[in-house]
Amino acid sequence: MRKHANRTYLFAPGNHERRVDKALGLGSDVVILDLEDAVAISEKEKTRQVINERLQQKRNCAVFVRVNAYDTDFCFGDIYSIVTENLDGIVLPKLESPADLKSVDWFLGNLEKERDLPIGGIELMPIIETAKGAALIRDIATTSSRVRRLAFGGGDYTRDLGMEWSLSEEELLPIRSEFVLASRFGDLEPPIDTVFIHIKEHNAYLKSCQNVLKLGFQGKMCIHPDQVAVTNKTFTPSEEEVVWSKRVISEFERAEAEGVASIQVDGYFVDYPIVEKAQRLVDMANLLNDLASSK
DSSP: OOOOOOEEEEEEETTOOOHHHHHTTTTEEEEEESTTTTSOOHHHHHHHHHHHHHHOOOSEEEEEEEEOOOTSSSSSHHHHHHHHTTEEEEEEEOOOOOHHHHHHHHHHHHHHHHTOOOTTTTTEEEEEHHHHHHHHHHHHHHTTTTTTOOOOHHHHHHHTOOOOOOOSSGGGHHHHHHHHHHHHHTOOOEEEEOOOOOOOOHHHHHHHHHHHHHHHHOOEEEEETTTHHHHHHHHHHOHHHHHHHHHHHHHHHHHHHTTOOOETTTTTEHHHHHHHHHHHHHHHHHHHHHHHOOO
């Protein structure tokens, strides 16, 4: 499994070679080759082979494949066709129950065993995007050790509930908060946020990124090349944040050695939870530096 960050997940139609090549060169942490919504029904089976050929080629980012939903005629064939040593992960859309997730996990594990691949090596990232899935999200979050993080699908979610998906996205606050809570409850990484469909509204997109970062998300799925750089920058710790976090950690370690577990740093109260948060930020910065130096 390729080591990667999780700020940006950029979609590209699996059957569109030029757009796939472009996506792989835009600096996204993960490129999602799509077998679902972006591929016509008549092209789905043919696209599996196209994706397999593309997975064999060299790239500088992780590559996931979004298969068709569990209850479709294509999901089984999609997974069976694409599980190879070249696949980093599978995106499972419209997941609605722990039972479906267990079924896919079982199938993946057997394919890995049959094909002499590391068991559990292929990540599985479910997209929760219906009322049924949202109602069971905490159960889903505790179902599979293969799942490292959940993703939110706002388009189908708002359609399923008959909601208006506004530019400000205020109506999504409750479900987004539930994603963060369920992820923590299930000991998962912070979740990945939905795509943003107003691709010409650049200010609104930046605001969306900033809002979900504050809520506790670690990245977003993207549908347009212009969104990648903005997303990466928003979810990358700034130099000032890294310097401050390192100072918090250093000064707290000195105080702790003297038997003190709460201090002030320039008037800012620091105790164990604050230090843990600072350490996570530093770890994120170190990961990004390591990935950058390995390319």
